[in-house]
Amino acid sequence: MNAGIFSECFQRKATKNQIGPLKSTTELGCLDSSRIYVGKRFSEASSELICSICQNVLWKPIACTTCENAFCTGCIQTWINKQQQSKQVMCPFNCTFKEKRAPPILNSLLSKLRVYCAYASNGCEEILSYDALEVHEQTCQYERTPCQICGTPVSNRNTSNKHEARQCFSEMYNRDPNQTQAQFMKLLDIVETSQRRIQTLEKLLGIESQQNQ
Template sequence: MGYDLNRFQGDVDEELVCAICNGVLEDPLQAPNCEHAFCKNCIQEWISRQPTCPVDRQHITSGQLRPVPRILRNLLSRLSINCDNAQHGCTSMLKLDTLARHLEECEFNPKRPLPCESGCGLIVPKDELKDHNCIKDLRGLVLQQQQKLMEFQQDLTEQRINTNELKKELQLLKDFMRAMKISNPTMRAIADAMERDEVVRWSNTLTRARVTRWGGMISTPDERLQRMIKRVLSEIGCPSHIIDDLMENCHERRWPPGLCALETRQNNRRQYENYVCKRVPGKQAVLVLACDNAHMSEDMMVEPGLVMIFAHGIE
């Protein structure tokens, strides 16, 4: 619906009047060919009943409607209109394009939000302040929040159930692929490719890390430290088919020839800077995955990669 003509100061050009509601155009749209303009709500409701222009009956659809030209919008914005709250005492005359901003701040707006001055701190519409009861409304607010919390917890439970079901289905699929991989050479190649792709996708989700003190490397981590790192890898989605291998490779007994002894590690220290390392969140440890380090020589890399744990020096 358009703006009531009686609210405007002076005469309003008929080109600015909606032919459907006979009010001044509000959020106007125009027909594509005849260019007749109407209020957005008016013309959309009209077209929902009969897809024709209300003035000349040319066929139009809702998707064909387009914004009116800027010159028409400028003419509308310059019209002077009284405030929506004139009946409540506001005497302001405003340019149409400033009306919305004025209504947000108009002191005569009965729905203007005001803080309760009795101490509860709630924001209440102006016309409801006289009937506002702090205790009653606070209790109602608490009940609303409790209801929202219950709904959130229910949604969270449902999501966890769905996630667990998806994990079970994924595990079944992986088990099936492994079985096929053993019995069928073609399926073996497909399964291997899928597993490689899964590792690459996971690696792309990890944050790059920089080692500043390679001398802080722990080459023989104890079981407690290994369990801690393994738990973190599981939490960040490490593919199940490589997690055990990665953890085995955190000890120097499984490291490649270029790292397997203190002397060789010292001789190859310059090559460390070429490693692409990914951070193990919250720990002084990095992942050096084979998929990220194809540029490294065979004596510096093993499949599916290394877990390097440090006493310090990870950024």
């Protein structure tokens, strides 16, 4: 298998120490094996429930008609996209890839798993069935991530309720007026960093537009 594609899939794994906004299982496209709840009535995922690309628990699996191996939908799509220039799309097991539904027995085994919410590190204590996980994470109140400046929980899902600089600065001032100057400088650093990134993107876009003319 292609090591480059492997590394991309591994980068999508959710970790408990992840920095920045957390992502739902669906956004990640794979289910980290460490999130499987193991108890008296529930066991860890067996080998047949592991995606051979990302080496994690299958998430929304589909199978290859030729070899009948199953993969996470996101993983196999990434794999296929890497072969856009190829005349024939090859499966990770070196056979011609033709998609089919995952076997019912596989989905049945997955449905028996119990999984920690993707926002567990934000405080969510829910342990859900595999089938209920996606719906729960769409509305989980712990999806909010603390603002890196003032610490106010900010939703990454609700883009209509933006956490603006004025609100952020006001929150910092109310919390500790004596530290306002230091906090303002921290905010300014982040704004300037964002502006530099925008300028870099604009330059790149300018270069591309010139090449296309």
